[in-house]
Amino acid sequence: MTLSNFTIRQKLIGLVLILALGIVTTSCLAFYFSYQDTRSGKQEQIRSIVQSATSQIILLNQRKRSLEISAEEFDTRLHDLIYSTAYGQHGYLYLLKNETQIYLHPKRSDLEGQYIGQLDSPVDSTLMLDGLKQLKEKTDKSHSWLVYWPKPNSQVPVAKLIYAQHIPDTDFILGTGVYIDDLLPLYIKRALSYLIITLTVLLASIAVALLISRNIVRPIINLSSQMEKLSEGDTDQTVRFTNHRDEIGQMARTLERFREYLIENKRLRYAQEHVQFLENFDPVTRLYNRRAMGESLEREIIRNSETQGQIYFLFIRLDLLRNLTIELGDEQRDQILIETANRLKGILSINHRLARLSEGCFGLMLINKPEETKVDDLIETILQAIECPIKLQNLHIQIVARIGVTSYPEDGDQQFELIGRSEIAAKTARKQEQSWLYFSQIKGQQVETKMELWQDLSTAIDEDQLYLVFQPLFDLNNNAALSAETLLRWNHPDLGPISPAVFVPLAEQSGLISRLDDWVLDAVAKQCRKWLNTDLVFPKIAINLSGISFLRSNFENKLHNIFKQYNVPLQHIELELTEGVLIEDLARIQDKLHRVRETGASISIDDFGTGYSSLSRIKNLPIDHIKIDKSFIDDLDVDTQDLKIVQAIILMAQGLQLKVVAEGVETELQLSILREAKCDIVQGYLLSRPLSVSDFEALIDEDLIIEGD
Ligand code: C2E
Ligand code: CA
Ligand code: CA
Secondary structure (H helix, E strand, C coil): CHHHHHHHHHHHHEEEEEEHHHHHHHHHHHHHHHHHHHHHHHHHHHHHHHHHHHHHHHHHHHHHHHCCCHHHHHHHHHHHHHHHHHHHEEEEEEEECCCCEEEECCCCCCHHEEEECCCCCHHHHHHHHHHHHHHHHCCCCCCCCEEEEECCCCCCCEEEEEEEEEEECCEEEEEEEEEEHHHHHHHHHHHHHHHHHHHHHHHHHHHHHHHHHHHHHHHHHHHHHHHHHHCCCCCCCCCCCCCCHHHHHHHHHHHHHHHHHHHHHHHHHHHHHHHHHHHECCCCCCEEEEHHHHHHHHHHHHHHHCCCEEEEEEEEEEEEEHHHHHHCHHHHHHHHHHHHHHHHHHHHCCCCEEEEEEEEEEEEEEEEECCCCCHHHHHHHHHHHHHCCCEEEEEEEEEEEEEEEEEEECCCHHHHHHHHHHHHHCCCHCCCCCEEEEEHHCHHHHHHHHHHHHHHHHHHHHHCCEEEEEEEECCCCCCEEEEEEEEEEEEEECEEEEEEEHHHHHHHHHHHHHHHHHHHHHHHHHHHHHHHCCCCCEEEEEEECCCHHHHCCCCCHHHHHHHHEEEEEEHHEEEEHHHHHHCCCHHHHHHHHHHHHCCCCCCEEEECCCCCCCCHHCCCCCEEEECCHHHHHCCEEEEEEHHHHHHHHHHHHHHHCCCEECCCCCHHHHHHHHHHHHCCCEEECCCCEEEEEEHHHHHHCCCECCCCC
């Protein structure tokens, strides 16, 4: 049995009991010793009184013998001496003669001259004789004794402390004594004082114990039960006693920090789960999202490339949904989407995979070699199911859908080709006012227009129709420009400015992208050299790089060589890669990123949230920034779903020590929401549009700082 088997409260009670027992025992002992002391003090007192009287009587006797005084005078003086020697409250001396006769007795002069055996009161007589007998028996050993002696007015012998002495050369016995019960009031008084002291000390210790219990034991018990609750994951209760200034307070504050940490952890875990869910699912319909559909399609493509199988992909667009949403509101739109999803699910078989691809668009993959006639039948069924009116409160709403169809391998052997082309087919179906279209039916025209632009882009690179603009990124921690993103511009001689959003994808498809990226790298290096020559202190410059260029085996050498040519350290450069790059084999991409970073350039992931990457995937990659896609920022102030996603991304990125950039910030409200969500860096038209070189230089010169909050 060890002490640790008992609760702290039991220990305290044990301590108090031991203390109380100690106090009571000490008081009893003290009382006993004081009792003893009083008795021996009395004994000593009567002895000295008798002895001093004895020596006076001896002196008197000598003077009588030498005839200095007469026998009468002797008697008178003896009488005076005995009668005048009173002490204490009841103390007196008495003189016996020949051990049998009471000679002098100041308190009972009526007994003087009488023989003890013949006293008037036979009781007194026997009692005294008895007492004398006891005295005689003890006389040899000492002069003081405890005997039972008659007390005046009492019928029973009472314990009495007696001191008696034979006076030499006389036949007198001188004695005195104290009745023990005369000491009783004294003892009671003492006992009372002891009792009061004991009770006071006891009460004081109980009060101290209560104080300890209140200030130490109770808080500890409370904190320990709180700890237990926390360990079970219950973080709802706030920790008490945090305002105590002692160790309890310290413990409570530590516990409170621990609780906050747990809550943070819980939030992070929830966010993680939420983001993981969002990575693959659409939160409204709970169907797969575009990313999951893309992956699934990719897997089917690989499987069918071996078995020579066929896949169909249906892009189902709900017409006018956007207009309806503006009229009815988001909630109604969600109900329409859920209802439509349920109807589609009702039609599906094991060979179908359904996903929600975007706003009002569903994707359906048909696997295992479906026949074209069966596909047509299925499309009819789908259209009918969708067009059947949906009842929303008092309204009956009829939705019209257009479907675009692609098939593998005819229309492409990449998932994005199949999905993208089916979307084009669906859009074309709408333009041509048809319910559905196969991509093969419209392929011809598409390719032609593309070809012309490719030609033009190729000459643009050679003929200096391209230039760069710079859009600054601001650090929300100090509101200063942190870096700038270079954006490519094409001034087409006939068509005017063309957006990179149009020509970069074209360049990627046509193989021109490497030349384009090389041109940008060279232009940036050249620009940086100019700035270095003018001693302009410019922030880090971010370059958008296509995945195709980045993944080339000699890319890092090329990067190094271009910048070395202009003697510009790559520490000035950050590369923006789109998420698409990350679907590559993880080990390969990790290796590549490391090699590129060794050149000194840093890396950020662009358009985060739209594609295939996830925070769990980039967790172990050497990345500096992630840029949350503009589409999440656009609706940040109206769409709570987007806000949740952005918050979750920021939270998780913090956990991975990654800085987060929010791009496309256009309103003050978006900015303040981002500040609140602890976003690190912002970019957007609100803060600055992309600037020409001269405007950008002016901005750095001004040391521009955006307004703080
Ligand atoms: P991105 O990398 O996501 O670039 C951001 C785009 O959003 C830019 O459009 C920028 O002008 C625009 N933007 C910035 N803030 C706002 C805002 O507040 N509101 C709005 N509505 N838009 C904002 P831009 O310049 O048209 O570029 C489009 C895309 O073209 C870029 O998207 C990037 O993927 C690609 N791109 C641009 N320059 C290059 C380049 O030099 N090389 C390559 N490979 N791709 C480039
Ligand atoms: Ca970018
Ligand atoms: Ca972007």
